[in-house]
Amino acid sequence: MANYTDAVCKLCRREGQKLFLKGERCLSPKCAIERRPYPPGEHGKKATFRRKVSDYGMQLREKQKARRIYGVMEKQFRRYFREASRRKGLTGATLLTILESRLDNVVYRLGFADSRSQARQLVRHGHFEVNGRKTDIPSYLVSVGDVISVRANSQNNAYFKERAQIIQNGAKVPAWLSLNPMTLSGSVVGEPSREDIEIPLNEQLIVEYYSR
Structure with a gap:
């Protein structure tokens, strides 16, 4: 991912799901989230017992997840969002179409x-x-x-x-x-539609994040 130089498996563990950042390894027993299904860091194992995540927290995590899946830094991701908001149609779906392109x-x-x-x-x-x-x-x-x-x-x-x-x-x-x-x-042969993009993302949360 752009300037990210740490282990990418930590990103999957932070989001709590596979982001398929290492290809075939993600489908094998060596996948880090299979061996350590909790966030990285000293207090990672205790994360499960933390208080309920706020609406802002869920929006932030969904935005970060999308950035990490596509390997895009914040400044560029924000630019994609502005472009998506200018186009016709649903902003969230349009954002994913741009990323897929x-x-x-x-x-x-x-x-x-x-x-x-x-x-x-x-x-x-x-x-x-x-x-x-x-x-x-x-x-x-x-x-x-x-x-x-x-x-x-x-x-x-x-x-x-x-x-x-x-x-x-x-x-x-x-x-x-x-x-x-x-x-x-x-x-x-065509523009990717939301149905074509089989990625576990709730793009509406991303729209809500940038619409605050």
């Missing part, structure tokens, strides 16, 4: 990476093209009709050869994306 998230959704953080690193290293042009900005927002592909030189890397095998064995992508396993490319 980030290039690093699309790379992750297409199966080219095990996690969004890994996808972000691959994008920064210049392994992807958007509409035939090298794009190394993880926050780049894709649009309907855009084609995202692994660059020709990168397709010879051992990592992408392994990913090609995994993808060809039956990778599943959201309905708003299409994938061509043979060319290691995908395209945006």
Whole structure:
């Protein structure tokens, strides 16, 4: 996540649920929240017995959860919210649509990476093209009709050869994306709707947080 350098498993433990920040490890018994299902820190085990969380506390936690899932810092997240509030439709759902449209998230959704953080690193290293042009900005927002592909030189890397095998064995992508396993490319065929975004978030709480 951007400038966060501590163990990302602590973020899942702080939110009390899996945020799937480490890919396959999150599905294994090694997952930190499976072994220590309580917040990190000296008093983590006692957190369960604390007083009821306030409305503000729930709003804050939901906002932090969304930021951590997508790997976005506060300043940028607030900018996304302002953009969502200017667009037509429900602000919360629109915010998630914007977050889903980030290039690093699309790379992750297409199966080219095990996690969004890994996808972000691959994008920064210049392994992807958007509409035939090298794009190394993880926050780049894709649009309907855009084609995202692994660059020709990168397709010879051992990592992408392994990913090609995994993808060809039956990778599943959201309905708003299409994938061509043979060319290691995908395209945006529509805008992600709230029903397409299978993330355990209550976006209304985020709207309430910023509307205080």
